[in-house]
Amino acid sequence: MSFTAALLVVVTLAFPSAPAGPRTTVVSYGTQSMDVLAGASGRRPGIFLVHGGWWSEGDKSALSAVAARFADLGYAVFNLNYRLSGAARWPAQRDDTLRAVAYARRHAARFRFDPGRYALVGFSAGGHIAASAAVHRSGPRGLRGVLAFSPVTSPHLAFDAGGRLGRSAVALAGCRPRRCPWVWRSMEVAAHAGPGSPPMVFYHSAREFVPPEHSLPLQPFAEVRVVPGTAHSTRLYGRPSVARSAEEWLASIM
Incomplete structure (x- = not known):
């Protein structure tokens, strides 16, 4: 099944669904921008999406369909960009994510968003960034949880594996492990x-x-769910059984 088709999986959540097709607003924070699909009414729980791409490429457009999916499920959605490793070394990516959350919380009324109920959802390199933001110091206020698909949670293992993933980890750090x-x-x-x-x-x-x-x-400290096959990142989320269980878990923590 394709990822687009998988987005049609029906999941019962703990709050009413918003009308399909909410309007997308682009807002800027720092040097970056994010697409905001605001809640339809009241104060909705929030989802912050962090895209993948080896830390060095891609942008929020890669998760447009995922953003629409979560908006249809009733969330206020923030689909964010961050500085790529070619422009800024670590921890710029984590810091940009934290800035996006802080901006959204400051403007919660505008986005019809409950700043005390939100989750970070990341894909591949974005999963690493989302998890890193969550465990940095005491984490951002109001964060209910982190959901990640194929997160590169250990850049050291990426380096040891070599290949493009290892080179990408070195580019993110700006040096090899022995140097810094x-x-x-x-x-x-x-x-x-x-x-x-x-x-x-x-x-x-x-x-x-x-x-x-x-x-x-x-x-x-984290639950690791392993499924058969080779699907990575959005393709992994696109599996109906994975989407169903992930979305049920998000609803349970909100």
Whole structure:
């Protein structure tokens, strides 16, 4: 089944669905921008989407269909950009995500968004960024949880694996692990997660190029769900059984 078709999976959530096709507004925060699909009325729980792309490419347009899906499920949706590694080294990507959340919370009334009920949802490299933002210091206020698909939660493992993923991790850090170990430690999600971290659920395919071993060190602070196959990132979310269980989990924490 294609990803577009998978978005049609029907899931019962804990709050009424918004009308389909909400208007998208582009807003700027810092040097970046995000697409906002505001709640239809009242104060809706929020979803912040963080795109993938090796930390070095892509933008929010990659998740436009996902944003529409979550808006139709009744969320206020914030589909954000962040500085890519070619323009800024780590932790710029994490910091941009935190700025997007702070901006949305400051303007919650405008976006009909409940600033005390939201989740970060990331894909591949975006999953790493979302999880890193959640475990940075005490995490942003109001965060209910993190959902990630194929998150590169361990750039060290990416480096060890080599290939494009390893080169991308080096480009993100701006140096190899022996040259700047403190930067690499700051990028490791497991090095900062603990009992006070928000709930996190990470999905990996058993045989994808970002294997479950990236996220397993986060147990017991995160739930790692491994499914058969090789699907990665949005393709993994596009599997109906994965979409259903992920969306049910989000509804349960809101």
